Amino acid sequence: MGNLSGKRVFITAAGQGIGNATAKALIEAGCDIYMHYFSDxxxxxxxxxxxxxxxxxxxxGQADLTDNEEAEKCTVAAAEFLGGIDILVNNAGGLVGRKWLGEIDRQFWQTVIDVNMTTMFNVTQSALPYLKQARxxxxxxxxxxxxxxxxxxxxxxVYSTTKGAILTWTRSLAAELGQYGIRVNAVAPGLILGTKFHNVHTTKxxxxxxxRSIPLGRAGNAEDVARLIKFxxxxxxxxxxxxxxxxxxxxYRM
Incomplete structure (x- = not known):
């Protein structure tokens, strides 16, 4: 496992929840960091x-990462401030709302895709030149x-569909970027309480x-996920x- 001291991190949606806990863990590990936020x-x-x-x-810095120009501007600002990017954490995403199949219209469908997938595409594509230069x-x-x-x-x-697509995106990107020494992985959290996601969308x-269905007998928290991302x-x-x-x-066991 490498020493993170001095590594340059760009993380999206770092204002709260998993993103905020991850940013804190990486700072405490010695990283320099640029944090994206959307509203707060x-x-x-x-x-x-x-x-x-x-x-x-x-x-x-603030940006609407569903907008390609804003995402690129934010990514370039991160790279220029840090002097490059060694680590990219694509954390932005969300459920948006609960809608059953018969209730889903085209606008909702596209919004959820954009929030969870287009953001990741925009940022990763913009960050690629800097990631390729990582020493x-x-x-x-x-x-x-x-x-x-x-x-x-x-x-x-729709949310579940986009998150399944991210698994394939991760595998395909790993194959495509390996030649540049870029590793690509994903984390798949289960019930992580104390985050805005579950505070808004999950009842007690x-x-x-x-x-009650979790073998360890408890929900996860943002710090649990942050430790894995730091690794x-x-x-x-x-x-x-x-x-x-x-x-x-x-x-869930594979």
């Missing part, structure tokens, strides 16, 4: 202050979901029912690529 900069601002207090570089190889970590493995709860059909009754980030010079690592307390 308070979480990124707090972590930037932490990084500076530790003698590291940190900045943050010791680079690492891309994509946020998928247990929903992409097993299907989600009712009303998450539903969460309690899910927890994959440290594999910038390693041999893990094209993998999806499940983190769900044992409820």
């Amino acid at each position: 900069d308070s979480g990124a601002k707090e972590l930037a202050a932490l990084a500076v207090s530790l003698g590291q570089k940190a900045a943050y 010791e190889g680079a690492s891309i970590i994509n946020l998928a979901s247990l929903a992409g493995r097993a299907g989600g709860h009712s009303g998450s059909l 009754v539903s969460a309690d029912e899910t927890v 994959l980030a440290s594999e910038y010079d390693g041999f893990i690529s094209g993998a999806t690592i499940d983190i769900n307390g044992g409820v």
Whole structure:
């Protein structure tokens, strides 16, 4: 496992939840960091202050990553501030809303695809020239979901479809970018409570029912996922690529 001290990280949706916990873990591991946020900069601002207090570089910027021009501008700003990109964490995404098959219209369909897939495409394509220049190889970590493995709860059909597509995107990208020393992996979290996603879209009754099915007997938290992403980030010079690592307390076993 590589030393993360001085590694240059660009992470999307770092304002709260898994993205915020991951950014904090990477800062504490010695990384310089550029944090994207969409609507609220308070979480990124707090972590930037932490990084500076530790003698590291940190900045943050706003963008609608579904827009190709905004995504490219944000990615270039990250690369210019950091002097390159060694590690890309594609964390942006969301359920958007719960709609059953008969309720899904074309606008909702496209919105969920854009939030979960177009964002990832836009950022990764924009970051590619910088990742290829990473001196010791680079690492891309994509946020998928247990929903992409097993299907989600009712009303998450489009979301689950996009998260399943991210698994294939990760495998294909690993094959395509390996020649440049770029490793590409995904993480697939299960029930991770305390995040905006579940605070908005998951009832306590539903969460309690899910927890009862988890062999470890508890839900996950953002720090659980952050530790896994930090490990994959440290594999910038390693041999893990094209993998999806499940983190769900044992409820889904491959």
